[in-house]
Each structure stands twice: as C-alpha cells, then as structure tokens.
Amino acid sequence: MHELSIMQNILDMVLEYAEENNAGKVTKINLVIGELSGFVPEWMHTYFDHVSAGTIAHKAEVNIELVPALIKCGLCGKEFKLTKEKMELYCPECECARVEIISGKECSLKSIEID
Ligand SMILES: [Zn+2]
Structure with missing residues (x-):
C-alpha cells in the first residue's frame, strides 16, 4: 500500500501546480525513483490511474526514471553500484x-508538463 499513499501525495503536488498555472490538463509527470526505494513502477502507474480518476491529471503520462543504487566507501572514497x-x-x-548509500533511495517529482 506504500505506492498508493505516495501516488496520492504526488497527485496533490501535481494538481496544486496545475491550478497555480491555470492548466487545463496535465499531460506528463516525470518521477525519479531509486532502485532501493522499494517502489514498483508498474504499481505506481496503476495507483496513479486510480487516484487521479476524475481530475485533470487523469491519463497523464507517468514517466519513471530509475536511479541506480550507489554506495561510497568512507575509507578509500570509491563508489560502487549495488x-x-x-x-x-x-x-x-x-x-x-x-x-x-549515496543514491538509490529517491522518490521525487522531477517535473510536470501541462497544457
Ligand atoms: Zn574502500
């Protein structure tokens, strides 16, 4: 159920932005999701479709950019991919x-495209 509440939060931000900019429609939403965040992109699409029903963001394209998990050693300073x-x-x-862990836990809204 993790995805459902996060998608609701994302939708709230999207709609707030759309309203401030007098948008008629939200066409695209770009998200950045870390590989360690535990979010499943497929579910995020499904839940977004569910929470956005009846809003101007319904049927907007949800683009998910996956960020690889990286760790950095505190001793030698080298970075490795998990x-x-x-x-x-x-x-x-x-x-x-x-x-x-320097990346991979992200879950954020990168940009919104409106009409
Ligand atoms: Zn090291």
Missing part, C-alpha cells in the same frame, strides 16, 4: 564497512 542480487554493505576494494 544490485538487488548483491546487497552487501561493505567496500569491495578495501573491505571496510564504513560505506554510505
């Missing part, structure tokens, strides 16, 4: 566990 298959939180280079 995959779903390999979620080890240590540096493969120096085996230090002082790593920081």
